[in-house]
Amino acid sequence: MKCRQLTGLPGDVTGEVLGWLTADSCGALRATSKTVGCHLISEAYLTARLDTAICNKGLSGVLTYRRRPQTAREYLVQRVTATCSVFLPWLVHLVTILAAVAALIALFRVCVAVPTVARTFVVQLFGPRYSMLVLPVVWFLLIRGGCAFGTAFGNFLGRHPSLRAAALRPMPAFRFMAANIALAARRAWAMVTSAVTGSRADRMYLWGELRGALPDGGKSISHPEYLLRLLYVIEEGGRWERSVPLIYFIKNSHLILSLPIIVSADDLRRVGSRAVFDSRPDAVRQYSLFSHRFTWMAPHSRLSRVDGQDRLGPPMRAHPMTFLTPDTLPASIPLAIDFNASDPPTQCVCVGCNLGCNLVAASFTDHVVLSLSHLASAASDPSLLPYDATDVIPVADQQRLKDSIGQAGRAIWRGHRLVDVCDSGRGGRRAKMAILCGCKATDEFAVRVALGGSGMWDVLEVSTTERVVWAGKGVAERFPRTAAVLIDVVEALSVCV
Structure with missing residues (x-):
């Protein structure tokens, strides 16, 4: 064991203190009395x-933070809660994917069993609305995986009429699923479980997350x-x-x-030495405490330290x-930057968007929000896109909103957080959110509007995580x-004009 020494204390006091505290981590305890006395810190x-x-x-x-358990019952509750906090999201994610696969198999079975004319009618009826079969389950479980899968499939059939009949023709695979749903379900289960926990790296990651969630971080x-x-x-x-x-x-x-985040010993370990x-800006220091708590669903937002440099992204592809x-x-960067030393402008390989590969953000937290934005989009129904925004606000109001966001020059726009990024390697293409x-x-939910997020400056994207009202027809x-x-924001713009 590495030798530790506390100066200015009697030997018996030194032994007692070292039995509770680690001098390397806690810093030096100095004698503050002119004689032999000292100040000891209590819990x-x-x-x-x-x-x-x-x-x-x-x-x-x-x-x-975690308080010291006073009874065996409190100790067991802490352990069980920590274990559930790791396994529950993975289990819910698995159940959601299985629900999406089951709905897809059921749709295939119906389409294969009915005649061609009826099959075409079923596809036309349920194709563009396939997400309606999956979204209630997904929204109930608050997980995006099945939602994105179901939405993509439904829109693929809904927007490509020529592929509807071909996509659901009674091919051997579909006949197999229709004839033996039980075997198909078992294969679906094997496929999903393999995707979730198939590799050794995934299993080691899950085990590391479980150990980290324990009150002592999996170590003494x-x-x-x-x-x-x-x-x-x-x-x-x-x-x-x-x-x-x-x-x-x-x-x-x-x-x-849920909030609040209960900081574990492993969270403190991931902060680093x-x-x-101390070498990081304040915003990066703070983010390092909780970034790994959600990056199993948003790997592009994971903060790591490699070769003495901070990186953002999945462990094997961190940038x-x-x-x-x-x-x-660079002088050519057209960003509104206030040069806040605690949250400085950040340059990084593009994460979570399609602007390019040399992204510059007005701040570090802007980079994080951008890397998370595609997760928020996946949680939203794709009908809430620019071409459907006229169901909410008129075209003239949309243009006024785009002009106001485009001309904003600060991190706060009319009381709302403004994210400003551009690609320094491709003509300075810019996006604001x-x-x-x-x-x-x-x-209770998140709403964001993005200008230029799809690579076109004149496109206004609107995304939300509000739970959908199924009885509604329009957006x-x-x-x-x-x-x-959105209406409140537009009305506020109209008053200021």
């Missing part, structure tokens, strides 16, 4: 200081050391005013199931990030609260 003092820090940083309801760590580390991260993490809305946006995008932590200053920012809803504790009826948010 009650640490918890009181942690509570004060969480309140002062605006983290109440966002982050919390004293509770005072855990409290001291967390206190340092919160107090030295800087100002959290940009990370708190980001956490709420992640939650309202259904990438984490004190030298690594290096460069934090820019006024001296290193305004988060209209989802960044507050009272918000405004199916997403009434999203429509109300």
Whole structure:
């Protein structure tokens, strides 16, 4: 064991302190008395200081910590809760995919069993609306995998009439599924379970997440050391005013199931050493504490440290990030940047969008929001796209909204978070995104409007995670609260004109 030494303390006191605290992690304890006395930190003092820090940083309801269990029952509850927090999302994701596959098999069976004329009618009726068979289950479980799958299949049939009959012809595979649904279901189960836990890397990742969710992080760590580390991260993490809305946006995008996030010992381990932590900007310090909590569904948003450089993306394809200053920012970048040292402009290989491969964002948190935006889109019904936005707001109001977002020059646009990115390698193509809803504790869903997100500056994309109202016909009826948010924004623009 590495030798540790505390100076200025009697030998028996030193042994007692080292039995509870690790000097390497907690820092030096110095004698403050002129004689032999010293100040020892108690758990009650640490918890009181942690509570004060969480309140002062605006983290109440966002982050919390594990308290020492006083009884065996509390200990078991902590263990069971930690285990469920890891396995439950994976299990729900698996059930959702199976529900989507079952609905697809049922549709194939109906189409194969009926005559050609009736089959064409069934395809025309259910093809464009296939997502209606899957979305209720998906929205109930708050998972996007089946939703995206069902929506893509339904729109593929709905938008390609010439392929409808060919796609559902009674080929041998479809006849097999129609004749032996049980065997088809078993093969579907094998396919899905193989995709979820098939590789050794996936199993090791799942095991690592389970160990990390345990109160002690899967390794021996004293509770005072855990409290001291967390206190340092919160107090030295800087100002959290940009990370708190980001956490709420992640939650309202259904990438984490609930708040507050209970910080585990493994979360603190993933932050890195004190030298690594202190070398990062404040926003990156804060993001490193919780980025891995949802990146199993959003791998492009995972923060890692490789060869002394911060990277964003999946472990095997993480892209290096460069934090820019006024001296290193290219003059040709047309971004609205306030050069906030705590959340600096960031250059990175493109993550989660199709702008290019040399993306520059006005801030680090802008990069994170952009990498998450395609997850929010997958959670939304594709009918809420620019060509259907006229069901909510007139064309003239859409143009006014696009002009206002395009001309905005700050990180906050009319009280809403504004994300500004461009591709420095392809003619400076630019995209802006305004988060209209989802960044507050009272918000129940996320709404964002993006300008240029599909590569065309004149296209206004609208996405929402509001639960769909199935009785509605148009976009405004199916997403009434999203429509109300858009109408309020447009009316506010009209008043200011």
